[in-house]
Amino acid sequence: xxxxxxxxxxxxxxxxxxxxxxxxxxxxxxxxxxxxxxxxxxxxxxxxxxxxxxxxxxxxxxxxxxxxxxxxxxxxxxxxxxxxxxxxxxxxxxxxxxxxxxxxxxxxxxxxxxxxx
Amino acid sequence: xxxxxxxxxxxxxxxxxxxxxxxxxxxxxxxxxxxxxxxxxxxxxxxxxxxxxxxxxxxxxxxxxxxxxxxxxxxxxxxxxxxxxxxxxxxxxxxxxxxxxxxxxxxxxxxx
Numbered sequence: 001x002x003x004x005x006x007x008x009x010x011x012x013x014x015x016x017x018x019x020x021x022x023x024x025x026x027x028x029x030x031x032x033x034x035x036x037x038x039x040x041x042x043x044x045x046x047x048x049x050x051x052x053x054x055x056x057x058x059x060x061x062x063x064x065x066x067x068x069x070x071x072x073x074x075x076x077x078x079x080x081x082x083x084x085x086x087x088x089x090x091x092x093x094x095x096x097x098x099x100x101x102x103x104x105x106x107x108x109x110x111x112x113x114x115x116x117x
Numbered sequence: 118x119x120x121x122x123x124x125x126x127x128x129x130x131x132x133x134x135x136x137x138x139x140x141x142x143x144x145x146x147x148x149x150x151x152x153x154x155x156x157x158x159x160x161x162x163x164x165x166x167x168x169x170x171x172x173x174x175x176x177x178x179x180x181x182x183x184x185x186x187x188x189x190x191x192x193x194x195x196x197x198x199x200x201x202x203x204x205x206x207x208x209x210x211x212x213x214x215x216x217x218x219x220x221x222x223x224x225x226x227x228x229x
Contacts, residue, residue, distance in 0.1 A: 004160075034216065043204070044161065044219040093160050095217070106217055108153075108160035 002028045002098050006109035013084055014117055021079045021112045023094030029074040030096035034106070035067075038091040050077045084116045120144065121205045126224040129199075135192040137223050139205030142186045147209050150181060151217070152190045154201040161204065161219075164190065195227045 003026040013019050023033055031052050036044040048058045048069050056069035068080040077096075081088055093111040122140040129135040141150060152164040165172055165179045167188075172179045178191040192199055204222040208215050 006160075036219075043202075043221050044155075046216055046218065049216065091158070095160075105163060108162070110160045111158070113158070 002096075002107045004094065004096050004107045004109040006094060006112050008112060009110065010113040012115045012117065015085050016083055018080055018082045019084055019114060021092055023077045023079070023096070023109055025075045025096045025098070025107070028098040030098060031074060032097045033071060033077040034095045035069060035077075035079050036093045036095070038093060044093060081114065084114070086116045089114055089116045120207050121220050123203070123205055123220060123223045125221065126226065128226050128228055129195045131197060131227055131229050132194055135195040135199065135225055135227070137190040137203050137225065138187065139190070140187045141205070141207050144185050144207050148207045149209070150179065150188050151206045151208060152177070152179065153204045153206065155204070155222070156201045197227050197229060199225065200227045201225060
């Protein structure tokens with residue numbers, strides 16, 4: 001199946017700093033990527049939909065100025081957590097849709113664990 | 118909001134079949150049933166999907182009732198590596214912007 005990677009796999013940062021997480025589709029072009037957040041023992045919560053070359057669409061309650069999403073190419077989307085605080089500590093997961101698959105299946109990355117001290 | 122209902126947890130003995138139920142009584146005619154699983158601290162993994170016919174692949178079988186209001190995911194010979202949270206999701210297929218909305222899922226614990 002199609003492969004999606006994330007970098008870094010984990011990151012620890014100080015409160016107030018910004019952190020960038022990359023999501024790459026390695027062997028396919030992804031016109032649409034999604035960003036999820038998952039707190040311990042909870043389900044995945046969709047944060048935003050990222051379309052290549054256009055602004056991201058954020059879910060209700062997600063601050064677009066805090067979670068900056070850029071989808072500059074068909075294989076790369078980035079999520080920047082600006083001025084991170086301890087409550088932003090979470091598992092961030094991206095997924096990508098392969099336009100080449102008839103049913104537009106979503107492929108998930110391995111996730112990035114963010115810890116804000 | 119998620120459109121499916123699943124039991125929060127289930128146990129299964131290693132080597133036996135694991136049958137995971139899902140209720141989706143409000144499913145629309147153009148919505149598919151998808152199953153994903155998430156092993157601890159990893160990204161979700163696609164398992165199988167179907168519209169109205171039963172489906173089988175190398176990982177599992179999907180049984181959908183005739184009225185499509187419920188389905189069952191079957192892992193024919195569960196192993197310890199199948200311990201994970203299993204998510205049943207309904208969505209329209211074929212649209213590039215269609216989102217996957219995850220419910221709470223079922224934590225399947227395969228016991229040795």
